[in-house]
Amino acid sequence: MANFSYKRIEKKISYSFQNKKLLKEAFTHASYAYLKNLKYNNERLEFLGDSVLGLIIGEYLFKNFPEQPEGVLTNAKAYMVHWETLSTITDFLEIPDFLLVADADRQIRNNPKIKENLFEALVGAIYLDSDLQTAKQWVLDIYEKTGFLVREPEKVIFDYKSKLQEILQGEGLGLPEYNIIATRGPVHDTSFIAEVKIKGKVVATGEGKSKKIAHQNCAKKVLKKLENKDLNELLDED
Template sequence: MGRHVSHKNIIMTQAREDSLHELVSRLDIPTIDISVLDCALTHTSYANEHKTKYIHHNQRLEFLGDAVLDLIIGEYLFKTHPDMSEGNLTKIKAATVCEDSLASVSRSLRLGDYLLLGHGEKSSGGNNRKSILADTFESLIGALYITTDYQTVMKFALHHLAPNLKQALEGKRGKDYKTLLQEFVQRDGDKHIVYNLIGEAGPDHAKTFTMEVSIDGVNYEAGSGKSKKIAEQHAAQLTLEKLMAAI
């Protein structure tokens, strides 16, 4: 066990602190209180399993980050699209800061690698679960907001959300992947898309399903998830990305 370092009554191992400093360096974010970053990357399940220790989880930072992201994207859209209606502003903002969008950014930043989870959440793949990853990105935004300044966190958020914001403005976000795949493959006429269950694993209370996309009888990508609907969305996403990359 490594040497322990204390930051404002928060105790972490030297290895944990080193990994967080590596994350700060890799993301090229300004100096941030490492104890706050540690909190942003600590899930409630981990805190609950270590109740005897002085551990804070990230729910409050998630709440703050959610509000900050709403402001950042709302302000950006308001200023850059002066003729856009209130309804469209709301729709595009929602598509930009939705769970799917934030989770994709979180994955690209590899935040799941630094996330502290309880044993149950970790063993069931919580480091890659969409809802947890989206919440983690919000927590990071909250941590940046309270330890730097608004301009800094705005620049960071807009930089990493830029591709998703662009897709939302082009009408490519806000729809589910099954709909997007259907629209894509049917540009040249009707196609028959079927989602087939090809596997399921795990106990009844925590099953993982695997669904495969078939288009006009040809099998494409398979996706997995905690429900058949989630697995279908994942399979549709992977198939769409593959087909678009082949253009």
């Protein structure tokens, strides 16, 4: 576990705070604030950061893709601000271990939703410490580095299961079947391993921190395979 360090966090996120109190607040979980009898935690910054992030991503999509309809932009935005995306970005920055939590709640640093909240709080803190333009540049740079900056919104598939189901029904093959076949890791940080069957044949497996994510990753793998072969070829594989 990393000890809280202004210098190390600022190096990780490539941003130096003028008001260090905002950085500390962004990394203060409610459990730690309660334990230490603090008058602040990161929930208010999370609330603000959620709105700031939504504005930044919405403006990016609106200005860069004027030819795309509202539905396409909405789907792309949902993908870019989804909790799984934000959790992955937080891991990329290597900052979850700096989150201040009560000792009894240390395992929550591994919770994807807590990581999402931390990222949103950080966005809110950077916005208050600087201005919207600076926060926007920081956010878009991070999205660029992590590969989450959408370049072709019309190609974004946010719900892989629904897309796979649509393809299968179009071919008259019915619904895919998903099963959890194993788990790994401790109780507080469990990963689920799933398989997906088409016409009774296992065509892919996937892993995730929840059953839903594992199912989505299964479907994502199938769709990836279908980029290079048709369904009949996939079902004929040994």
